[in-house]
Amino acid sequence: MTIRPVTILGEPVLHRRADEVTAFDAELQAIIADMYETMDAANGVGLAAPQIGIGLRIFTYKMENDDDVPERGVVVNPMITVGKISGNPPSTDDEVEGCLSVPGVDFPLKRAEWVRVRGFDAEGSPLDFEATGWFARCMQHEYDHLDGKLYVDRLNPRYSKKAKRVAKNLGWGVPNLTWMPGVDPDPFGH
Numbered sequence: 001m002t003i004r005p006v007t008i009l010g011e012p013v014l015h016r017r018a019d020e021v022t023a024f025d026a027e028l029q030a031i032i033a034d035m036y037e038t039m040d041a042a043n044g045v046g047l048a049a050p051q052i053g054i055g056l057r058i059f060t061y062k063m064e065n066d067d068d069v070p071e072r073g074v075v076v077n078p079m080i081t082v083g084k085i086s087g088n089p090p091s092t093d094d095e096v097e098g099c100l101s102v103p104g105v106d107f108p109l110k111r112a113e114w115v116r117v118r119g120f121d122a123e124g125s126p127l128d129f130e131a132t133g134w135f136a137r138c139m140q141h142e143y144d145h146l147d148g149k150l151y152v153d154r155l156n157p158r159y160s161k162k163a164k165r166v167a168k169n170l171g172w173g174v175p176n177l178t179w180m181p182g183v184d185p186d187p188f189g190h
């Protein structure tokens with residue numbers, strides 16, 4: 001198992017649709033093991049394969065939930081059904097989202113309170129569960145990564161403008177930028 005560098009906004013693999021996994025083989029197991037290790041080292045609650053530079057439809061997560069879903073897991077080739085998203089402005093208190101690929105910043109974003117996730121586990125057995133609250137947010141965030149979408153692509157105009165300014169100031173938006181969990185300072189101060 002290896003901790004991998006985390007890709008930053010601008011890396012092309014983060015901005016295109018990831019490919020379906022076609023074989024539940026040793027290679028896939030190795031990728032998943034690296035994803036867990038990298039997620040843990042980065043103190044993340046989720047990690048999608050493009051965040052370690054791999055354009056495949058896989059994400060891992062680690063989050064306690066009220067949905068009777070194991071608090072740590074992997075979903076391969078996920079499909080998601082997303083509940084209604086409120087048109088109200090997002091709360092700056094409890095609807096603030098962050099991403100390991102947009103390190104050190106966070107912005108408020110409305111998400112659906114409910115999703116249904118279907119897909120496969122590491123061995124290729126079917127998964128089908130519902131998620132609510134923050135766990136639903138996590139599922140929406142990680143699923144988006146596999147369609148080449150970052151949460152900053154979903155912000156309302158006000159926060160989108162702020163996010164673009166931050167990215168520009170930090171020199172993001174170009175290829176080959178990464179940070180190394182466990183080596184570089186934790187961007188979210190965990």
Ligand SMILES: [Zn+2]
Nearest residue numbers: 098099100101
């Ligand atoms: Zn993310």
